[in-house]
Amino acid sequence: MSLKLLRLRTAGQCHFLPPPLLLLHLVPALLLLPPSRPALAAAATVVTHLPGFDGPLPFNLETGYVGVEEEAGAELFYYFVESERSPGTDPLLLWLTGGPRCSVIMGLAFEIGPLKFVLAPYSGGLPELVYNPYSWTKMANILLLDSPVGSGFSFARDPKGYDVGDYSSSSQVQTFLNKWFTDHPQYLSNPFYIGGDSYAGKVIPLIGQGISEGIDMRQQPVINLKGYLVGNPITDPKFDENYKIPSAHGFGIISDQIYESAVKNCKGDYVTPVNEMCVEVLHIINNLISEISIEHILYKKCDVVAPKTIDDASRRKFLLEESTQLNKPPARPTVDCFTYGYYLAYFWMNNNMTRKAIGIKEGTTSEWIQCNIGLPYTYEIPSSIPYHLNLTTRGYRALVYSGDHDLEAPFLGTQAWIRSLNFSIVDEWRAWHLSGQAAGLSLYISLFHI
The missing domain is CATH 1.10.287 (Helix Hairpins)
Incomplete structure (x- = not known):
């Protein structure tokens, strides 16, 4: 019945937020219990080493596919990283990336996950990875999902399976969860949260409502849903778009x-x-x-997805690593551009050693691209505000956080739609701190007085 709003003194991108602080707003400290790991489903792969990462992974990683639409042969690909603290009792967070149809590698290697790319000039070959000490897996199990179909390594055998929208993709996520929890029953009792950023702000409340309704009907398996979180969420054009101009004025643009x-x-x-x-x-x-760069007004304006042919020397070195054919390489930004890591991800994800390590099915995804914007998608939810209201009315907790330099989903618009809920203020607008310094501002509201 409560909602927490955080304004961050950073960009509208999750990797700037130290992860333990965020999850501390969601869950209490829990007992340390050893995890149990039953036999994995046939489509799952236990990953102990990754190309470009020095030595064995210091965390447990599982990848796999789950079928979500039989007629079209649609399967969603996931990365599951166990909590590095107490996987048997720590919260389980499902993470979706926006777009729609951007790969969830964004979450794994650029936002909340335990990996990050070494930002060194690329000259062909395999980009390097290192451990991210700020990963949310320090205190939570994270299930990162390539959704909808066509994102990352998720695929459909029938081309018709790629024609999805807000409602059908949300339904497929629920199907995925039901099957995944059936194969991983040891996590059913863990507190479960749904999270994501950008366009995921539209579908996460819808997915949450579907899970909640399934719980009410005692559908099996019963998921222990506790709440959800959305970062710089796309919510309603009345707020998202109309507040861009007041925000641009406030920024001095x-x-x-x-x-x-x-x-x-x-x-x-x-x-x-x-x-x-x-x-x-x-x-x-x-x-x-x-x-300017609307994702972060202080960043350099960098190319992200414009096609560009790489030079022959880099191509030869890349192909020596047994890589897939390059058809849509992104433009090469300078190393100091925030998009440079995405550029490296393209070559790492399309390396055949990487694909083998994470269990990619042959003949399914010929070329991984960061955001697959060429496939059909139906935008069916004009506003996710009613779903936010439904979920919080049902008693689920919500965390909405925004970077204060984002003009794509401006903080002023987010604050305005939250204010439209007419909830009671529990904790007034105040600073929250990291290492003794103000790292942002927060507001805690509730449907009822507490």
Whole structure:
């Protein structure tokens, strides 16, 4: 029945938040109990070593596929990392990446997971990985899922299986969970949370509501759902889009005069302009915003997915590592661009040694790409706010966190839709601290007075 809002003095990307602080808002300290590990399902792979990582992995990693749509032969690929503390009792977090259709390697190697790429100039061959000491697996089991079908290594044998949307992909995630928990019953009693960022903010509350309804109907297996968390979530265009311009003004991207003209001529509606003056000023504003990185306004504006042919020497060295054919390599950013790690991920994920190590089925995904935006997807949820309200009314806890330099899902919009819930304030707007320094600001609200 409660919701926690965090504003971070960082980017709108999860890897800037020290993980233990986030999960401490969600779960109490738990007893240390040894895990039990039954025989794995046939499609699962226990991964002890990874190409590019020096030595055995210092954590338990399992990967695998779960069928979610029989007619189209759709299977979702997952990475499961056990908690490094007490996997038998620590929370279990399902993590989804936004996009839609961006690979969950984003979560594993750039946000909350125990791996990260060594950001060194790439000259062919296999990029290197190291351990991330800030991984959320320090205190939680994490199940990272390539969803919807077509993301990462998730696939469908029938091309029709890639034609999904908000509702069908959410239903497939629930099917995945039911089957995964059936194969991993030792985790059914663990506190279960759903988390993700960006566009996952649309579907996570929907998935949570589906799980909650299944619990009410005593559907098996009964999942121990406790709550959910969303980071810089896409929620409702009324808030996400309309608050971009006030945010851009607050950041100093647009002048007072331009902002005042927008307020006067657009009257607060920047999504569907109704007069020529509004259209003109929005054109000026869009041109100004296009000059910066909207994911983090202080970062360099870097290319992410524009195709570019790599040089022959790098290609030969890459192919010596038994790699797949390169058809869609991303543009090569400079090492100091925040997208450089994504560039390295492309070559690591398409290396045949990597694919063999994590158990990728042959003939299913010819080429891994970070965000598979070319496949059909139906955007069916105009607003996820009703689902947030339904879940919190049912008694589930929620954490919404935002970076204060993100213009894609601006914090002002997130704060506005949360305010529209009309919940009671339990803990007033205040600073929260890391190592004695203010790392952000938080607000704790509840449906009822506590």
